[in-house]
Amino acid sequence: MKKLLLAAGIVLISLSAQAQEKSQGLEGAWFATSQFGYQQSKSGDVKSTNVMVLPIVGTFVTPSVAVGAGVGYLNIKADNASVGGGTADLNSKLYVFQPLVRKYWNIAGNFYFFGQLATPIITGKEETSNLKISQFGADMSGGIDFFVTKNFSVEFSYNLINFSQTTLKPDGGEKTTITDFSIAHVANVESAYNSALYGSGGSLTTPFAFGFKFVF
Template sequence: MKKLLLAGIALLGFNANAQEENKGLQGTWWVAGQVAFSSTDNGTTETKSNTIVPIAGYFIAPTTTVGLGIGVINSTTDSGSTTVAESNTFIVQPLVRKYWGLGGKFFFFGQASLPMTFGKDKITDDKTTSIGVDLAPGFDFVVNKWMTVETSFSLVNMTSTTIKPDSGDSTNSFSFNANPFDLNPGDRKVGGLRVGVKFLF
């Protein structure tokens, strides 16, 4: 009876350890984001823009995470001392991501996101609303227990855009892009390549 009881306790301990190992990153929070600044001067006009989109997420399963990005894009175009274009755009982007191990600290992931933007042209008062779907594969390298380095690119994206002018009728447009590679010889680029770090806690 004692041997049977000890075997049962050992089995329970082994099962608990196995469950802990299979837990992966479940229950882990993470933060990342996008920060970009650019300035273009063609001699006649100068355009400055900045993008700030912090993202936070949570692993709901060992290899599955959900996240939400919220941020802004600001753009201004000046011709001499006159501002000829200025816009502010608010961004909301929920996402879900699934990971697969490639061995060691390397992981492959597939991400689906729903970017939504709400913009306003400060010169004309036109309002622009866009809702899209973006599918992006990528790779993640675990540096240590609290940081990873990742890269991804847009594979397929669809966007529906509505422009509502200050006066007049609204216009709608739809775009679909399923070609992330520019196949022109000598100019091969990956569409929307993103490289960044993710912090775990």
Template sequence: MKKLFLVAAAALLALNVNAQDKASKGLQGTWWAGGQVAFGKSDNGVSETKTNTFVPIVGYFVAPDVTLGLGVGVIGSKTDNTVTSTTTAESSTFIVQPLVRKYWGLGGKFFFFGQASLPMTFSKDKISDDKTTSVGLDVAPGFDFIVSKWMTVETSFSLFNVNSTTYKPNGGDSTSNFNLNFNPFDLNPGTRSVGGLRVGVKFLF
């Protein structure tokens, strides 16, 4: 009987230690996936513009409250003159965006996070063959709500960003410009929108 009691006690202790270890790790070791997929079309009677965006993002929790991620994708745009049936503008942009995110618990399933990303874009005008390269730094706070063990809903907005852009025309000299923005809120009357507000779903696996 004593041996049986000792075995049962050891099993309960092992389960408790394992549960505590799992709780302390949180989402550490968890992969996640999100991103953006969008298709748009506008027509003013003279020209028709089609746009498509496909930027998947995959990340990994390296600590209970820290995750690293990488987004890679493309954005395409094409404008056709509906009167002459000719293409007046067409461009393609390749995007690479590494990011790091830190979480803080707000109680229950709500979390606040701060994210820093390094978006890099490489664009080409398919008509003129002009090229544009951009490298930036974006700091974005946000909120995350855990819906289930495999899905969360999050929202964030751009708080601060810097951007360096180089424009290389076909057959001409390159030009560069640098922008710094710290304006998370649009204060124009009638809009009052949050700068770069993003809402999305993240899948955990």
């Protein structure tokens, strides 16, 4: 009888611990990930590429809400782009600082959907013309997170809504400020690049990103 009561007590304690762990979720856990984004397009002789590397560190403040920030690098190139009535090879080297907040929902098993609100701050210059570039804005993204183990996951995300304000300062010229709001991201890199730097505006970050996340 004593052995039976002891076994029952162990089972109850185990179930209680599991229930408590489940209710707490990932609250208090830290995570580290790095988002990689790449986009390329070609139109005639114009070839455009956009590459983003954004390491992110954050923590879960509730079982399903996380806050964090990323610091990374963004490189935008457009070969043979039309500029000022001629053509030029454009190469912008930019730095990104991006605070963010995420909300997670469990879809099934190890699959999670998350919504992300980020406020990227971008600064740098286009090297060919020495054009100084700065941009800040707000991006709303949706993503899928698959936990391979409880401490490691693979995530994919896509920008859905973008607001941005871009300031361009030519070498020795007057600065220009461009405000843009768009639903979903411009898929054509050349259009996004030229509109952001020389026309109507647009987010400079890549629309699609993937990464590997470690939870600890």
